[in-house]
Amino acid sequence: MEVHHHPHIEKKSLKEYFLEFLMIFLAVTMGFLAESLRENMSDKEKEREYISSLLSDLKQDIINLNTAIRDNKEKIKGLDSLISLSFRNMSEPINRQQLYIYSSKYVSYYSVFISDDATMLQLKNSGGLRLIKHGHVADSIAHYDLEMRNIFTAEGPYTKAGSNAVDGVQELLVSTWLEDTAYVKNGDFTGKELPLLTTDPQKLMVFFNKISYERGWTRNYMNSLIETLPYTTRLIAFLKEEYELE
Numbered sequence: 001m002e003v004h005h006h007p008h009i010e011k012k013s014l015k016e017y018f019l020e021f022l023m024i025f026l027a028v029t030m031g032f033l034a035e036s037l038r039e040n041m042s043d044k045e046k047e048r049e050y051i052s053s054l055l056s057d058l059k060q061d062i063i064n065l066n067t068a069i070r071d072n073k074e075k076i077k078g079l080d081s082l083i084s085l086s087f088r089n090m091s092e093p094i095n096r097q098q099l100y101i102y103s104s105k106y107v108s109y110y111s112v113f114i115s116d117d118a119t120m121l122q123l124k125n126s127g128g129l130r131l132i133k134h135g136h137v138a139d140s141i142a143h144y145d146l147e148m149r150n151i152f153t154a155e156g157p158y159t160k161a162g163s164n165a166v167d168g169v170q171e172l173l174v175s176t177w178l179e180d181t182a183y184v185k186n187g188d189f190t191g192k193e194l195p196l197l198t199t200d201p202q203k204l205m206v207f208f209n210k211i212s213y214e215r216g217w218t219r220n221y222m223n224s225l226i227e228t229l230p231y232t233t234r235l236i237a238f239l240k241e242e243y244e245l246e
Helices: 014-087 093-107 118-125 137-172 201-243
Strands: none
Touching: 014 093, 014 118, 014 137, 014 201, 093 137, 118 137, 137 201
16 A cells, blocks of 8 residues: 655744745835825825916916906996986987997996816816815815805896896987987087987986996996905915925
């Protein structure tokens, strides 16, 4: 009968088992740390790219804010001139001429601020805000987003008051006056009295009330832009300093 002998296996000591475990543990840990380091470096690079892109958007917002503020300041001046006619005699030709000029130039005019929010939308929708690690930067960005929403809120009554004022113009003035050579020829008034759809004092007052409301909401909207402007400037300086960007 054939007898099989089991091979002799040398038993490992506890120290050898410990050393093997330690080597495996160190290999896994080093691999984990290396992967974490790569991810961290990648996240930092993405964070810097987001901030650089956001800075570009904020600089454009500064331009757009200044443009809208300038335009609405001009609009308010024009509406002031229009409202001043409410105390004058509308039967006089010069007053009617100014009524038509100011109404056509300022009542139908809008200048709204549009934020360059491409990067902000990416930060909010793709979870990019989690990459912003610098102290208080994420809070500052979130506050700027709130400022933008406040402007959007102020835009609603601003545009509505403008639409109501346009309705008032359509109820008072003849819209084809510029095309009628009986009243305007070669860019100059002929001297013929411009028509009004109504001379009822109460209806005239309603018209000027609508213009006054438009002026008020225009001023409110412009003030919201003015209040946001210095915060935008400070945010740009803050981000540049935090990330050492130019």
